[in-house]
Amino acid sequence: MLDSADQIGQERTTNDGPIIPRATDFAQWYQDIIAAAELVDQAPVRGCYILRPNGYFIWESIQRDLDARFKQHGVQNAYFPLLIPMSFIMKEAEHVEGFAPELAVVTHGGGEALEEPLVVRPTSETVIWSTFRKWIRSHRDLPLLLNQWCNVMRWEKRPRAFLRTAEFLWQEGHTAHATAEEARQYALENHVIYYDFLEECLGIGPIAGEKPPHERFPGAVATFTLEPMMQDGRALQTGTSHDLGDTFGRAFDVTYQGEDGQSHPVFATSWGMSTRTIGGVLMVHGDDRGAVFPPTVAPVQVAIVPVPGRDDASTRAVETAAADLKQTLTKAGLRVTVDSRPGLRPGAKFFHWERHGTPLRLEIGPRDVEAGQVMAARRDTGEKMAVPLSGIATAVQSTLDAIQMNLRLQAHARREARTYTVDTRAEIEETVLKGYAFTRWCESRECAADMQAQSRGTIRCFPFEKHGNEFRPIPNDPGPCGWCGNHATRRVLVGRSY
Amino acid sequence: MLDSADQIGQERTTNDGPIIPRATDFAQWYQDIIAAAELVDQAPVRGCYILRPNGYFIWESIQRDLDARFKQHGVQNAYFPLLIPMSFIMKEAEHVEGFAPELAVVTHGGGEALEEPLVVRPTSETVIWSTFRKWIRSHRDLPLLLNQWCNVMRWEKRPRAFLRTAEFLWQEGHTAHATAEEARQYALENHVIYYDFLEECLGIGPIAGEKPPHERFPGAVATFTLEPMMQDGRALQTGTSHDLGDTFGRAFDVTYQGEDGQSHPVFATSWGMSTRTIGGVLMVHGDDRGAVFPPTVAPVQVAIVPVPGRDDASTRAVETAAADLKQTLTKAGLRVTVDSRPGLRPGAKFFHWERHGTPLRLEIGPRDVEAGQVMAARRDTGEKMAVPLSGIATAVQSTLDAIQMNLRLQAHARREARTYTVDTRAEIEETVLKGYAFTRWCESRECAADMQAQSRGTIRCFPFEKHGNEFRPIPNDPGPCGWCGNHATRRVLVGRSY
Incomplete structure (x- = not known):
């Protein structure tokens, strides 16, 4: 199927x-x-x-x-x-x-x-x-x-x-x-x-x-x-x-x-x-709202969305503050855009930058200008927080660093949660539907072909351990092959692929 | 022919x-x-x-x-x-x-x-x-x-x-x-x-x-x-x-x-x-000794050639000084190499870097180490001069800037010296053997084809003048076409091409 x-x-x-x-x-x-x-x-x-x-x-x-x-x-x-x-x-x-x-x-x-x-x-x-x-x-x-x-x-x-x-x-x-x-x-x-x-x-x-x-x-x-x-x-x-x-x-x-x-x-x-x-x-x-890009590779790292005021004067103050903010962050070496598209409500702009995977969104409205702050929304966690405009470049940079690290840790955590050490055919079949099976393999090509035909799991690799700057094979772990029961000397990673 | x-x-x-x-x-x-x-x-x-x-x-x-x-x-x-x-x-x-x-x-x-x-x-x-x-x-x-x-x-x-x-x-x-x-x-x-x-x-x-x-x-x-x-x-x-x-x-x-x-x-x-x-x-x-690259694009901008001394101690001192020099210049953002190939005389190394178009060569021998200097040889002019090791990064950078500018000015000077304002067929024929003919052209395709067949000069362009950040056509200059004698309204650049 x-x-x-x-x-x-x-x-x-x-x-x-x-x-x-x-x-x-x-x-x-x-x-x-x-x-x-x-x-x-x-x-x-x-x-x-x-x-x-x-x-x-x-x-x-x-x-x-x-x-x-x-x-x-x-x-x-x-x-x-x-x-x-x-x-x-x-x-x-x-x-x-x-x-x-x-x-x-x-x-x-x-x-x-x-x-x-x-x-x-x-x-x-x-x-x-x-x-x-x-x-x-x-x-x-x-x-x-x-x-x-x-x-x-x-x-x-x-x-x-x-x-x-x-x-x-x-x-x-x-x-x-x-x-x-x-x-x-x-x-x-x-x-x-x-x-x-x-x-x-x-x-x-x-x-x-x-x-x-x-x-x-x-x-x-x-x-x-x-x-x-x-x-x-x-x-x-x-x-x-x-x-x-x-x-x-x-x-x-x-x-x-x-x-x-x-x-x-x-x-x-x-x-x-x-x-x-x-x-x-x-x-x-990525998540159900769209792509999520690590700050290192995101086409836009920070999207500034100005929220208009009730009158022209406050709207102009917001626009000026947004432009200043962009300049400050650009000078600090960040990739920043101000979303000043006319005729589009702030909500539609938030939606746009979420779908574009932009790591950080800064919302600035009349009250923020008065309070000397912006609202920062993290794409990875959805968390929103007020950030003072003084020292904003440092705060934004450290938030981007935190996003970068969080994405990395989440990826690790998900992978580890879905990697199962298993020893039987039934476990392999069940496991490859949801993640990686870490199992013994007899190293016969026929066994691998049968495993793939039955479970659609393939031998991804003999995993390495990283020691400092070096890869080493993981230690041997002799026992019966998880698929065919013949003798195996070590474990492999089995998974479905694209 | x-x-x-x-x-x-x-x-x-x-x-x-x-x-x-x-x-x-x-x-x-x-x-x-x-x-x-x-x-x-x-x-x-x-x-x-x-x-x-x-x-x-x-x-x-x-x-x-x-x-x-x-x-x-x-x-x-x-x-x-x-x-x-x-x-x-x-x-x-x-x-x-x-x-x-x-x-x-x-x-x-x-x-x-x-x-x-x-x-x-x-x-x-x-x-x-x-x-x-x-x-x-x-x-x-x-x-x-x-x-x-x-x-x-x-x-x-x-x-x-x-x-x-x-x-x-x-x-x-x-x-x-x-x-x-x-x-x-x-x-x-x-x-x-x-x-x-x-x-x-x-x-x-x-x-x-x-x-x-x-x-x-x-x-x-x-x-x-x-x-x-x-x-x-x-x-x-x-x-x-x-x-x-x-x-x-x-x-x-x-x-x-x-x-x-x-x-x-x-x-x-x-x-x-x-x-x-x-x-x-x-x-x-380029010149008869090889390529000459502007510092902007040269694969190596500075080649350091250590000149060995008469004894091991002085040779080692030279090597240390060369390594320090490389480090100083690399830190300053320059592309530097030390030519430490064994079994090759300094003269052969000079020859090598000349042929590779390297803008600046720095020679350092035991006497230079004692005097706290290097001998710098410019690839563009062949000029050699002693440069003190203190403040060397600044001196090297400004020499590279001077080389960049000199190459540009030389290119201009050569082009200007070989661009001739001419008005007759004989002059066009003679001029395109050595450079550009700036001449009137009647703008007929047949005339251009005949000119190319006879002189192998082609209409390169209707030249522009640069005004600030803008190109403008040069002023009209009516008169007889330099090639066929028919009426022409403006001058063009004629030259041979590749």
Whole structure:
């Protein structure tokens, strides 16, 4: 039986329609809050979406934060071409198998049929490793740490805004290393960067871990994943880092001369995070009134709503105070707007900014002006409080910090409340309807396939524990597999996904 | 006869080869300095280039600066899809004619032949105006000011790094307005932003003006251009702003309800600036020793080269001083590197940073450490001077400012020295071999075609004068056309281009 989350949900482009409650229809709620916040629009090409200014702003904020983290880690940005010769994709067997059904193919260019078809990149390992062959000669050229911000294309049968789209925006990091150990280490270090970013910037509290072999990236020897839990209890894979071993180095014949004068194989990692993270933010933080954005990425952090007075003089005083307030907060580095749209009642404006996910609303009316204060309404808790205008920038900044932290803690609390340590098939079946099952698994692919067929739960990962700045596997816990009863050595996270 | 600038120039991917002098072979010099500065590499697909970290860094710097200018002007970023249905491109006759020979066409997706071929965007007017139809209803929705940073594709017969490439990165702005006057005004205002950016950030001193009708963007009613002069005297069209009238509004049936309750046509502008600007920076500022980057966009602004002493103690003192210096300058917000590569003599390091276009080199040896100073070498003038270590950050910053200004003034001076007011065919023919001819033109397309066939000079623009923050056409100057002798009312800029 398909439940509602399997439906695509009807998309709307108008933004004043009702928002169906999460509990009634989570998939439709998702579409509704996207429409209400004016984040995307349908493109004329199926499976593609237009990122409207609000949606794109969130992506720009994500880029700015993540890019700085990469650069601090010694990564440089570059740009590799959109189009890749079909023969490159074919060079690595697992890779071509993984991507073949999703490729968009250019067959004509400049008015002529091309000699060789070109694919629109679904990811860039092949073209990058064909180039690394020229750049890597000696151990002095390693490690090579590159990243690119770009668009990629993967034909999707069941597109869904931000989550599964034919074209999407992402960053893809590609590194080359002298040893297998160093590549593994780098993939894990990068995964810590992703984890910290999801925690600190987006507050969506993921579980980190390693994918089972049958869920690895095509061509990888290990894939590390981040699995934040959405409010319907499902996992959204958000950011993966791959230890590619020497798979691509071998396929593209890349070697380096070591200090020993000998030729050695080169080892690789790759890692990507995409606009899908925005879907994660929506489904972790949103509520029945609309989107809720963490202050870090909110297009507008503070919406000032002037409440008119009974006469022109008091209304003008309110307008002046609102303008001054905007200036003060803008100077303090905040993203602020005054909603001065004429012919719209304050209530309609409150409604508007709630639906747009704006973290903090400041209401200012004639009495507030007289009292030298504003009414502040927090989007996350709904709490309202009077705040004095003197020292307002500091008060607003600390309220935004409190909202950021609260959203993060709420996400953690929800995830923990819905993660169950279970040991039987019946428990797994019941648990994956509402959250994560932490259970033993025998590590057989057949067992995983049966579990998925029966319960629609999939092995999300072998979870990690974070020790300081490092991920380590959780300790072994031998016993019978929760699904088939065969011997298992450790527990995994099982959940439904998108 | 073809001269050297018509050749593509042989591309190299190694970076230690000789640089041919500008005077000997300008086209090869261009390729040589690109290789020496490690800016691009050849991609496996003809006409496409890989932007290496140094090349991409310059683009990131351009993006950062230009994006802030747009946002200050009220523009919001968005993202529209890469693939556009062929039928959209066909909707506007001039537009499809202009782009048809350059299109890359996707015919297969997800393993199947597509019902309708999709083109990889050569520019996005058509898909954006098909969307504006949904977004624009009322006069309250106008003006609508959007921009996107993206990749576009135009099949190129004679590709050349940064200047003419099959895929390139750019920004494309698209705005919608209630009246024809407002659209024209906006296109001009945006053009001032471009002009200021090229002056202040890149220092490449363009001539601004309007293109003659036969050089307009396909579908535009007016195209404004910027034409900086390269060191071989040629014009490089760098940034164009188009007044599109109601061409796209009509083609995509976009109207708005005015305050009068009536339906009105919508007017458009579009404007783009691309990675071609990097080609302009190279050809305006470079010299026979390599690239010269303005501090604003230089990947490394300050290269510190430690000069070892005769004994370990003095060498260690130098290394410590170099590390301290780097820290001081980095804290001051500068992009600094210490060249501590072992086994390389200081002279080889000086050579390296010169070829990489680094604006300022700081040499520090044992005697400098004792004297509490460094030797600073300016890339633009070659000037060397001792600078005390106390207050070094301020001294370095003001030297970088001086370099920025000097590069800009030199570009101006060169352009002015090579711009000739001429009145005869012989003078035009002679002048376009070395620079710009400022001459009367009868405004007949046939005359322009004949001029181009005979002299290879093209009408670059009807130049503007800048008054404060505004462009105005230069005053009329009636007389005989410099080429055909027929009556002309005003002067134009004639030059060779790329």
